[in-house]
Amino acid sequence: MKKLLFLTLCLAAFSLKISAQERIVLDQVIAIVGDEMIKKSDIDNQMYQIRVLSGGKTQTDACELFEEMLIQKILLHQAVLDSITVSESEVEGEISRRVTMFSGDDGLAKFEAMYGKTELEIRADWKPLIRDQIVAQRAQNNIVGSIEISPNEIKKFAASLPVDSFPMVPASYEFAEIVFKIKTGADEDAALRKKLEDIRQRALKGENFAKLAVLYSDDTESAKQGGLLGDYVSRGDLVPEFSAVAFRLKEGEISRVVKTNFGYHIIQLVEIKGEKIKARHILMRPKATIAAMQELMQRADSVYHQIKVDSLTFEKAVQQFSDAKSKYNAGRVMNPYTGTAQFEAEMIEPTILYSLRTMQVGDISEPLLSYDETGMQVYKIIKLLNVTPEHKATLQTDYALIKEMALHNKRDETFKQWLTKKQERTFIKIPPSEFRNCEFKHKGWIK
Numbered sequence: 001m002k003k004l005l006f007l008t009l010c011l012a013a014f015s016l017k018i019s020a021q022e023r024i025v026l027d028q029v030i031a032i033v034g035d036e037m038i039k040k041s042d043i044d045n046q047m048y049q050i051r052v053l054s055g056g057k058t059q060t061d062a063c064e065l066f067e068e069m070l071i072q073k074i075l076l077h078q079a080v081l082d083s084i085t086v087s088e089s090e091v092e093g094e095i096s097r098r099v100t101m102f103s104g105d106d107g108l109a110k111f112e113a114m115y116g117k118t119e120l121e122i123r124a125d126w127k128p129l130i131r132d133q134i135v136a137q138r139a140q141n142n143i144v145g146s147i148e149i150s151p152n153e154i155k156k157f158a159a160s161l162p163v164d165s166f167p168m169v170p171a172s173y174e175f176a177e178i179v180f181k182i183k184t185g186a187d188e189d190a191a192l193r194k195k196l197e198d199i200r201q202r203a204l205k206g207e208n209f210a211k212l213a214v215l216y217s218d219d220t221e222s223a224k225q226g227g228l229l230g231d232y233v234s235r236g237d238l239v240p241e242f243s244a245v246a247f248r249l250k251e252g253e254i255s256r257v258v259k260t261n262f263g264y265h266i267i268q269l270v271e272i273k274g275e276k277i278k279a280r281h282i283l284m285r286p287k288a289t290i291a292a293m294q295e296l297m298q299r300a301d302s303v304y305h306q307i308k309v310d311s312l313t314f315e316k317a318v319q320q321f322s323d324a325k326s327k328y329n330a331g332r333v334m335n336p337y338t339g340t341a342q343f344e345a346e347m348i349e350p351t352i353l354y355s356l357r358t359m360q361v362g363d364i365s366e367p368l369l370s371y372d373e374t375g376m377q378v379y380k381i382i383k384l385l386n387v388t389p390e391h392k393a394t395l396q397t398d399y400a401l402i403k404e405m406a407l408h409n410k411r412d413e414t415f416k417q418w419l420t421k422k423q424e425r426t427f428i429k430i431p432p433s434e435f436r437n438c439e440f441k442h443k444g445w446i447k
Contacts, residue, residue, distance in 0.1 A: 030066070032429045033073035040433070042069065063438035070445060074422055075136035082142060086134045089274020094134060095126050096231040143418050144411040149403065157406035158395045166393045169401065172342040173356050174386040176331035178317055179324035180300040180379040181372060182293070184286045192264050196257050196284050200266045203254050209268045209280055218263065219283040227268070227280035234276050242267070246279050262374040288377045300367035300379040307364060307381070314364055314383050324372065332385065340400070342388065352382060359384040420444055 031038040043062055050060050099119065103111040108119060115122055184192075199216055203209045210226025217223040235243045241260045249255055249269035258265045263285030270278040303321050306312040312320075318331035326333050335343050345353055355365045365382040372378045388397070395402050423444035430436050430446055 028433065029431065030433050030435045031070060031073075031431075032427070033070060034077040034426055036073045036076060038066070038069050038073065040435075043435075063435065063440070066435050066438060067440050067442070067445070070428075071419070071442075072132070072136045074419065074426060075139040076132055077426055078143075078422065079135045079139040082139065084135055084138050084142070086131055086138070087274060089276065090134060091127060091131050092123075092273055093232050093276050094130050095123050098126070098130070099123070100231045140415065144415050147407070147411050147414055149407045149410050153410065154399075154403050154406045155395065157409060158402050163392075167401070169388075169391055169393050169398055170344045171390045172344050172388045173348065173353075173384065174341045174343070174388075175333055175352075175356060176314070176318065176383045176385055177324065177326055177333055178300075178303065178314070178322045178331060178381040179326070179372065180296050180303075180321065180367070181323040181376065182286060182288055182296055182378075183323075188286055192284050192286065193257050196264050196266055196282065199282060200254060200257065203266070203268070209254065209282075213280055213282045216284070217282045218285050219281070222281065222283075227282055228270075229279050229281060232271075232273055232276035232278050242281075246277060249279075285374075285376065293377065296379055297367060297369075300381060304364075304367055304381055314381075317381075323378075331383070338400075341385070352380070355382060356384055356387075361386060416442065 028040040029037050030040050030043070043066055046065060047060055047062060099108070099111075099122070112118055112122070117125070199212055203212055210228075213223050213227025217227055219227070222229055230237075235247060238246065239260045239262070241258060242265060245255050245258050246267050246269060249267065251269055251271055253269055255265075255267040255269075258267065263283050265281045265283050268280045270280060272278075299321075303312070303317050307314055307317055315330055318327050322331060332341055333343070334341055335347065337347070348356065349370060351368055351370055355368055359365065359382075361384055363384050365380075367379045367381055370378055370380045391397065393401050419442055423442075428445060428447060436446065
């Protein structure tokens with residue numbers, strides 16, 4: 001059930017302020033599930049919200065939305081039996097994530113204008129709905145989340161699929177790298193620390209931290225928001241050195257100077273909510289001067305020429321000269337999202353991708369101006385290890401993908417079986433209305 005609760009989990013939290021001419025408010029009860037009711041106005045208002053939020057591009061079937069609501073009510077009923085609860089911090093954290101997501105690049109003010117309410121009013125509207133969504137999602141996970149699949153089941157699933165059901169897999173690349181980074185000396189590090197410490201002292205004496213972030217932070221994205229790191233972040237969202245300091249601060253407190261791979265920071269803790277924090281930071285990093293970049297290019301070019309004249313192998317050059325963690329994997333770059341060495345085109349930086357597309361397997365590129373994971377300019381020498389052309393998925397070439405499809409299918413079937421049994425044991429009443437005539441995907445709603 002890949003679409004299970006998709007609309008309700010993503011969009012049901014919206015209660016847009018609709019004009020009297022546009023809002024359809026009907027108190028007709030169209031379903032009762034356990035102790036919960038679904039009203040005609042619930043369907044009408046949510047369909048309106050979906051149209052508004054998608055700019056009229058999304059057309060939602062009322063019967064499909066109705067069935068998703070029925071499933072959510074069933075899951076909420078099960079959650080009561082299983083004593084599933086959710087903390088206030090979890091609810092508030094999810095509300096904050098959605099406010100940030102739906103505000104997007106247009107900003108909170110425009111979102112408030114579209115919604116017709118202030119952020120506080122929006123949060124109050126969303127709270128009970130989002131709590132129900134999290135509880136329902138948790139109840140569903142209790143049912144199917146622990147299900148695993150065996151290799152034999154994967155083979156049977158693949159054998160049962162028609163040829164046309166196998167998806168097309170985009171072309172992917174595997175490559176290795178030698179990364180050359182600007183190396184700062186002790187004097188430059190000390191100068192950066194002193195400059196940041198001077199800004200810290202100004203903040204401690206009362207200057208506005210957010211304004212200082214706008215003026216001085218090298219993190220251009222957060223600087224636009226006064227140094228704010230999103231809305232609420234958990235420890236896992238931050239690099240360890242940063243989180244270790246940030247989570248020890250008190251609200252309003254400003255940290256000492258902290259060093260990470262990104263540079264030097266000072267942190268101000270704005271607010272704590274459960275296991276998440278809202279924080280600002282000011283980042284300073286070494287400047288990539290023209291002279292430093294020229295020196296870096298010369299170093300990379302020297303290594304490249306040694307490889308080309310066979311006085312140095314690519315693999316040995318990785319070990320001797322690379323400044324990236326990939327050096328411990330013979331330079332092979334690993335995809336953090338899949339855990340494999342394969343990268344689809346859209347996952348690769350354009351400069352690197354352009355070069356890879358002109359190379360043959362085994363070719364080594366000239367030094368390329370690029371960026372590291374922190375956004376700093378670097379030079380890279382790339383070796384193309386393998387190219388997998390676009391193809392239709394097979395069990396032999398795309399085992400992980402087929403496994404994921406098989407696991408989804410097994411969990412879907414398990415949930416359908418559970419839902420059928422649950423329908424039989426739960427009081428469900430759908431009075432006469434147009435919704436009683438819906439063609440439901442799951443039988444058992446009409447008794």
